[in-house]
Amino acid sequence: MTATTPTDTLLAALDRAATQSAAPLSAGAPPAGDLPRAGLRFVERDESASFLAWPEIRRRAHAVAAGLAALGVAPGQRVGLVFPTGPEFFDAFFGTLAVGAVPVPLYPPVRLGRLGEYHRRTAGMIAAAGARLVLADARVRRLLGETVVRARPPLGCRTLAGVVEDGGPGRGDGAAPAVEVRPDDLALVQFSSGTTVDPKPVALTHRALLAQAEALNSLWPGLLADRPTGVSWLPLYHDMGLIGCVLPALLLPSELTLLGPELFVARPALWLRTISRYRATVSPAPNFAYSLAVHRVRDEELDGVDLSCWRVALNGAEAVAPAVLAAFRDRFARWGLPREALTPVYGLSEAALAVTFSALDRPFTTGRFDREALAADGEARPVADDGRDAGGEPGGVAEAPAVELVSVGRPLPGFDVAVLPDTGDREDDASLPPSPAEGSPLPEGQVGRVWVRGPSLMAGYLGLPEQTARTLRGGWLDTGDLGFCWRGELYLTGRAKDVLILRGRNHAPQDLERAAGEVAGARRGCAVAVSWLPEGAEGERLVLFVESAAPAPPSERRRLAAECARAARGATGLAVDEVVVLAPGTLPRTSSGKLRRRETLARHLAGTLLPPEPVNALRLAGALTRSGLAFARHAVRTRRRATGEEP
Amino acid sequence: MDHLAQAVERDEILAGIEAVAREHLGRVEPLTPELRLVEDLELDSIQLLTLAVEVENRFRVCLEPEDEAGIATVGDLAAAVAARLAEDQPAGAGSTGGPPWRRETAGPS
Numbered sequence: 001m002t003a004t005t006p007t008d009t010l011l012a013a014l015d016r017a018a019t020q021s022a023a024p025l026s027a028g029a030p031p032a033g034d035l036p037r038a039g040l041r042f043v044e045r046d047e048s049a050s051f052l053a054w055p056e057i058r059r060r061a062h063a064v065a066a067g068l069a070a071l072g073v074a075p076g077q078r079v080g081l082v083f084p085t086g087p088e089f090f091d092a093f094f095g096t097l098a099v100g101a102v103p104v105p106l107y108p109p110v111r112l113g114r115l116g117e118y119h120r121r122t123a124g125m126i127a128a129a130g131a132r133l134v135l136a137d138a139r140v141r142r143l144l145g146e147t148v149v150r151a152r153p154p155l156g157c158r159t160l161a162g163v164v165e166d167g168g169p170g171r172g173d174g175a176a177p178a179v180e181v182r183p184d185d186l187a188l189v190q191f192s193s194g195t196t197v198d199p200k201p202v203a204l205t206h207r208a209l210l211a212q213a214e215a216l217n218s219l220w221p222g223l224l225a226d227r228p229t230g231v232s233w234l235p236l237y238h239d240m241g242l243i244g245c246v247l248p249a250l251l252l253p254s255e256l257t258l259l260g261p262e263l264f265v266a267r268p269a270l271w272l273r274t275i276s277r278y279r280a281t282v283s284p285a286p287n288f289a290y291s292l293a294v295h296r297v298r299d300e301e302l303d304g305v306d307l308s309c310w311r312v313a314l315n316g317a318e319a320v321a322p323a324v325l326a327a328f329r330d331r332f333a334r335w336g337l338p339r340e341a342l343t344p345v346y347g348l349s350e351a352a353l354a355v356t357f358s359a360l361d362r363p364f365t366t367g368r369f370d371r372e373a374l375a376a377d378g379e380a381r382p383v384a385d386d387g388r389d390a391g392g393e394p395g396g397v398a399e400a401p402a403v404e405l406v407s408v409g410r411p412l413p414g415f416d417v418a419v420l421p422d423t424g425d426r427e428d429d430a431s432l433p434p435s436p437a438e439g440s441p442l443p444e445g446q447v448g449r450v451w452v453r454g455p456s457l458m459a460g461y462l463g464l465p466e467q468t469a470r471t472l473r474g475g476w477l478d479t480g481d482l483g484f485c486w487r488g489e490l491y492l493t494g495r496a497k498d499v500l501i502l503r504g505r506n507h508a509p510q511d512l513e514r515a516a517g518e519v520a521g522a523r524r525g526c527a528v529a530v531s532w533l534p535e536g537a538e539g540e541r542l543v544l545f546v547e548s549a550a551p552a553p554p555s556e557r558r559r560l561a562a563e564c565a566r567a568a569r570g571a572t573g574l575a576v577d578e579v580v581v582l583a584p585g586t587l588p589r590t591s592s593g594k595l596r597r598r599e600t601l602a603r604h605l606a607g608t609l610l611p612p613e614p615v616n617a618l619r620l621a622g623a624l625t626r627s628g629l630a631f632a633r634h635a636v637r638t639r640r641r642a643t644g645e646e647p
Numbered sequence: 648m649d650h651l652a653q654a655v656e657r658d659e660i661l662a663g664i665e666a667v668a669r670e671h672l673g674r675v676e677p678l679t680p681e682l683r684l685v686e687d688l689e690l691d692s693i694q695l696l697t698l699a700v701e702v703e704n705r706f707r708v709c710l711e712p713e714d715e716a717g718i719a720t721v722g723d724l725a726a727a728v729a730a731r732l733a734e735d736q737p738a739g740a741g742s743t744g745g746p747p748w749r750r751e752t753a754g755p756s
Contacts, residue, residue, distance in 0.1 A: 045700070045704065109712060109715075110695070110696065111695055111699040111715060112695040112698065112699050112718055113692055139711060140712060142711075143712040143716060262699075262700050263700070265697060265700075266671070266696065266697045266699075266704075267700070267701075566685075566686055569685060569689065569691055570685050570686065572692075573691055573692025573695065574691060574692070575689075575691035
């Protein structure tokens with residue numbers, strides 16, 4: 001390990017990485033000194049790879065920066081980036097930073113997906129970020145016409161070749177424009193929820209990003225003899241991919257191997273083969289990826305694969321299912337996956353990325369808690385055998401008195417977590433839940449709203465002072481997640497915020513709701529989408545509640561359910577697990593008539609969403625509804641109040 | 648290429664897409680050109696992506712974003728593949744030796 005010298009901006013970090021890594025080998029030249037080989041490797045679909053050392057990455061970025069400066073991109077301005085995983089993403093990313101501007105990574109079009117929805121969302125994000133220019137891959141750019149027309153970035157949408165050309169002869173000589181960048185300047189805008197309805201651009205400073213990368217890097221020395229070697233297929237417009245993988249590799253500097261998300265999704269074995277081939281020690285992914293690998297990787301695809309190098313398999317970005325952890329650990333033990341590798345973590349884009357980590361050197365921990373106490377009283381009462389290594393035990397849990405929850409560990413160095421009473425309700429817009437600056441944290445074992453504090457919190461939502469003020473209070477961030485602390489570790493039980501978290505990505509419910517609400521026979525504007533992790537399930541369950549325009553017989557409700565699922569899938573690409581068709585007026589609302597999503601789910605889980613008789617369009621119904629603990633708790637209270645058991 | 652040859656090729660492509668759907672999406676039903684990917688086959692975004700990547704692997708073509716923008720049905724997908732194949736023919740791209748992803752490459756370069 002080299003000693004860490006203070007590096008206060010990403011640009012300084014790039015400069016340092018470039019001087020502390022071996023230069024790319026030129027023909028015949030011996031490797032210079034004993035500098036480490038550090039940089040980014042890009043794996044193609046045929047598993048061939050190319051490698052860019054940090055000095056090369058910096059040189060290329062400076063050429064782009066010169067072009068951007070000539071175009072008139074000024075420090076502080078935002079630049080949208082739409083690139084697949086590849087060297088060009090980094091040319092654009094570091095090039096934008098090198099001119100003092102702020103990169104805003106956006107996702108490329110979904111393959112074979114509906115472009116209408118894509119244009120609408122992307123235009124919304126470009127506008128919300130106030131991007132002055134959009135840089136795009138040449139192939140993607142030809143498709144972005146409509147997005148650009150809608151969003152009208154003043155400098156349009158350009159390819160890197162176009163930008164470098166605009167730099168003029170003699171400008172692409174590797175000389176970076178002289179700009180002064182300070183640690184508290186913005187360094188990145190990322191989206192917490194990718195929709196037009198509510199695009200929330202999360203603004204992060206150089207200081208915050210470096211603090212996050214440093215916190216992550218501080219974890220390895222006790223575990224790894226050498227600097228970590230990473231593999232990631234995560235999208236670069238996702239915090240776990242960019243902030244979690246690239247920035248720590250930049251800061252050390254170390255070596256990171258990247259493959260495109262589409263390669264992983266189509267052929268999950270490539271992820272494991274790549275880890276094995278490059279002897280990666282660290283590779284993160286969301287829960288769904290571990291599940292996909294368990295189900296889709298075939299033994300014969302792993303000939304010669306050795307996963308014993310994989311010391312840290314981070315699992316975050318969405319709810320972590322104990323069944324998936326156990327299944328993955330057991331399935332790949334044959335290929336040498338260490339038992340301690342799987343590491344559940346927790347974070348959110350508003351905190352740059354990670355907030356808590358479970359211990360790296362021991363198997364993941366689960367706790368077993370009394371189901372009734374958790375659901376009814378919000379109290380985590382451990383049931384015998386607590387705190388042991390998880391058995392997973394998928395299936396057969398529905399009737400057990402205990403519910404198994406995964407620990408997401410302790411706060412990273414420099415971070416604090418506090419659980420406060422979840423009073424007040426954003427759905428009502430009237431009252432705010434108390435922050436740790438205003439109220440006292442709940443004792444261990446009490447479920448409440450999770451607040452975090454630390455050096456990598458966002459500066460705010462760009463251009464949204466009111467939302468920022470509601471979320472960042474007294475130096476604390478309201479995560480909108482529900483959970484409790486036990487033995488100093490955090491356990492999550494549900495969400496208070498209206499967001500769907502599927503396959504590691506956040507979605508706003510409004511897109512699905514709008515699509516369903518437009519189906520003939522549905523009551524316009526009366527649909528609610530929610531997702532949660534049911535007990536024993538491998539991932540979050542997405543359920544759509546739709547009111548019919550008029551009381552409908554079962555056959556009509558079945559038709560409506562199928563149509564709504566189709567419409568929702570067409571609009572968002574998301575597969576709805578269940579559509580529940582309700583009689584007009586069944587969905588709970590606020591006094592001002594707004595639909596209450598959380599309340600809808602709570603009542604659904606408690607069986608008090610009347611009239612009952614949900615039409616189950618797709619499959620799986622009752623058995624899974626015993627979960628969503630925090631939601632159920634709320635519903636039980638509601639029911640008790642209704643029956644006079646509780647004031 | 649005459650009409651007959653085109654028809655034969657179209658059938659082969661359709662059979663290839665069907666094989667991809669069977670192998671990678673677990674779809675056993677026969678695919679006909681008029682079936683819509685989202686509405687009829689009910690593919691979600693991950694399945695669409697898998698279909699696109701594996702069809703490319705199988706036929707060794709690269710679909711461009713603007714090809715994909717116009718694809719709504721199985722027939723559209725087959726036509727896009729046919730167009731790319733026709734483009735690649737003059738370059739003499741053979742199709743032996745198995746899918747490219749099976750090719751092993753050396754370790755760290």
